[in-house]
Amino acid sequence: MSDLHFRRKWGITLLIVVSVVALDQLTKWLARVYLQPRESIPIIGDFLRLTYVENPGMAFGIQFENKLLFNVLSILAVFVIFYYLFKMKDHALLRVSFAMILGGAFGNLIDRFWRGRVVDFVDVEFFDIHFRGGKFLFFELPAYSLVRWPVFNVADMAVSLGMIAIIISAFFEHKWAHQPIVQNATTKEDV
Numbered sequence: 725m726s727d728l729h730f731r732r733k734w735g736i737t738l739l740i741v742v743s744v745v746a747l748d749q750l751t752k753w754l755a756r757v758y759l760q761p762r763e764s765i766p767i768i769g770d771f772l773r774l775t776y777v778e779n780p781g782m783a784f785g786i787q788f789e790n791k792l793l794f795n796v797l798s799i800l801a802v803f804v805i806f807y808y809l810f811k812m813k814d815h816a817l818l819r820v821s822f823a824m825i826l827g828g829a830f831g832n833l834i835d836r837f838w839r840g841r842v843v844d845f846v847d848v849e850f851f852d853i854h855f856r857g858g859k860f861l862f863f864e865l866p867a868y869s870l871v872r873w874p875v876f877n878v879a880d881m882a883v884s885l886g887m888i889a890i891i892i893s894a895f896f897e898h899k900w901a902h903q904p905i906v907q908n909a910t911t912k913e914d915v
Contacts, residue, residue, distance in 0.1 A: 733814070733819065736819075736820075736823075737809060737819055737820075737822075737823045738823075740820060740823035740824060740827060741823050741826050741827040741830065742827070743827065744823075744824055744826075744827025744828055744830075744831060744878070744879070744882045745827050745830045745831045745834070745879075747878050748827070748828070748831030748832075748877060748878040748879040748882070749831060749834065751845070751877065751878050752831075752835065752843040752845070752877060752878075755774070755776055755843050755845035755877075756776070756843060759774055759775070759776035759845055760776045762776070763775070764847065770849055771848065771849045772846075772847070772848055772849075773847040773848075774845050774846070774847065775845060775847035775875055776843070776844075776845055777843075777844045777845065777875040778839075778841040778842070778843060778844075779841055779842045779843075779844050779875070780840070780841045780842075795833075795836060795837075798829065798832075798833055798836070799833070801829060802826065802829050802830070802833070805822050805825060805826045805829070806826070808822055809822050809823070809826070815893070817889060817892075817893045818889075818890065818893055820886075820889070821885075821886040821887075821889040821890045821893065822886065822890075823886075824882040824883070824885055824886035824889070825882065825883050825886035825887065827879070827882050828878075828879035828880065828881070828882035828883035828886065829879070829883065830879075831877075831878065831879030831882070832877075832879045832880070842877065842879075843877060844874075844875040844876050844877045844880070845875065845877060846875060846876050846877060846878075846881075847872070847873075847875045848872075848873045849872055849873065850873040851873075852869075852870065852871055853868065853869065853870040854868075854869050854870075855867060855868040855869070
């Protein structure tokens with residue numbers, strides 16, 4: 725791998741990470757300044773609103789009791805992503821996906837370490853989830869209902885989109901790996 729190719733690959737990766745962190749922190753700052761004193765601002769009726777929420781837990785309002793363990797696991801996840809980015813061959817979609825996840829992780833880590841909570845503000849009525857509960861193998865599953873999607877932020881979107889892209893990449897890479905390679909070029913021996 726040439727030095728120029730290496731610098732270009734890491735430059736694009738760093739640009740994505742920094743862009744996600746900058747956009748995330750800018751939108752969170754705007755949310756603190758303009759949304760915090762208000763209840764909710766409707767953008768598209770009740771479907772999309774801007775609602776200021778301070779989240780002490782994980783993405784999308786998921787709570788984690790042991791904050792120290794959660795922060796250590798978050799930092800460990802960042803190191804794992806760095807490792808994959810360093811070891812990764814030239815796979816553009818995976819590199820972009822991991823860079824988005826890394827930018828989102830940094831964006832939320834900044835909030836957790838500076839404020840102790842993550843600022844969320846995107847409030848969407850996506851779809852309702854209702855689960856009646858029941859038994860699965862030896863487990864009794866509780867009933868669960870979600871009427872409105874948890875409030876989230878730009879970092880959460882970047883992590884989610886990065887994970888979706890990784891899943892799509894894994895699915896299609898498997899399909900492409902089993903496709904025969906067709907060559908259209910002819911040589912002098914073929915003529």
